[in-house]
């Protein structure tokens with residue numbers, strides 16, 4: 001049955017997180033009528049993504065926003081790796097094959113604020129939860145905050161616990177990993193500057209990243225999941241394992257996470273499309289989730305503005321799935337090695353890291369690897385034009 005009358009919008013985006021907002025900005029730039037439906041009314045209160053990779057900055061360039069991001073963040077050019085007996089080496093971004101030779105550190109709340117400001121509040125229905133999503137032959141109907149909205153397409157950007165996924169009964173098989181972390185942002189008095197540091201010890205890992213505004217994030221591995229960590233735990237474990245004083249009085253926030261992975265069976269169902277964490281999840285260790293979602297959004301914005309988007313959705317599914325599988329595998333592999341505990345395993349890890357990853361020819365490639373330059377289809381520039389031609393879909397792999 002067709003929609004009664006013309007649709008209100010070309011695209012309704014459910015979820016105004018970083019991925020939904022980026023998609024909305026890209027579609028608006030192409031003259032699409034869009035609406036973002038977001039249940040939050042204020043800024044996010046938790047601290048999540050900070051690392052923005054060069055391919056993501058290339059996508060932000062399209063909106064003329066990359067420099068605003070760069071001016072608000074910290075350019076991380078080196079990541080030092082430490083083992084049981086001191087420094088093992090450095091993964092450097094100084095020679096990666098991109099014009100921006102760094103990972104940008106910017107808190108997710110700042111990313112959301114820049115994108116939201118660029119999009120304009122008039123395109124966002126804030127404080128609205130999506131009730132139902134129904135599909136017709138020529139469009140979709142969404143219930144948002146008690147109102148019925150219609151569009152040619154609906155894109156679910158509503159995060160890892162996507163309600164749209166549940167409404168449509170879309171499966172997203174996956175699992176939680178058996179490792180746990182507590183993290184906190186601190187006023188930075190460590191003297192570690194603009195460098196990232198990874199400490200791999202027999203008791204567990206510690207990761208430390210610079211943040212703008214003279215702050216620093218510390219992430220510590222814990223033996224079990226702690227819903228309510230004892231006060232000062234991040235500070236205590238960071239000092240114990242690294243020897244660096246991280247005063248508890250300087251702590252600004254705290255959160256706990258147990259990484260998990262999942263991947264939707266399909267990234268679309270008719271005219272409803274999944275993007276970002278609504279489609280896939282990966283361990284935050286490695287900092288790839290939001291960047292992967294940004295690449296999804298760029299791909300999707302391109303096909304939704306073409307003449308026959310429905311015919312191109314299988315290409316979106318195939319290309320993005322390939323990128324996501326690579327990112328999930330890398331995050332999993334890095335976390336597996338990084339979370340080994342015990343003295344013997346720790347010494348084996350030191351040997352592997354020092355001789356295979358922090359020295360020699362592999363070391364030179366690790367910068368590009370962590371900057372996500374070697375993920376397939378990491379920006380549209382890396383997608384062959386033939387993949388975006390409806391007539392080639394049957395042969396595209």
Ligand SMILES: Cc1cc2nc3c(=O)[nH]c(=O)nc-3n(C[C@H](O)[C@H](O)[C@H](O)COP(=O)(O)OP(=O)(O)OC[C@H]3O[C@@H](n4cnc5c(N)ncnc54)[C@H](O)[C@@H]3O)c2cc1C
Pocket residue numbers: 014015016017018019020037038039040047048049050051052108128129130157158159160162163164183257275276277278284286287288289290291292293
């Ligand atoms: C500790 C940690 C560190 C991380 N670090 C990095 C990093 O350095 N780099 C990186 O790339 N990634 C990182 N990530 C991953 C990153 O945070 C996520 O991949 C990213 O938030 C995904 O963005 P999204 O827009 O897809 O989903 P979300 O950020 O989850 O946004 C979803 C939005 O949808 C809204 N919503 C949900 N349901 C509904 C509904 N029914 N109706 C209306 N609105 C709804 C929510 O309010 C939310 O605003 C990290 C994650 C964690 C936990």
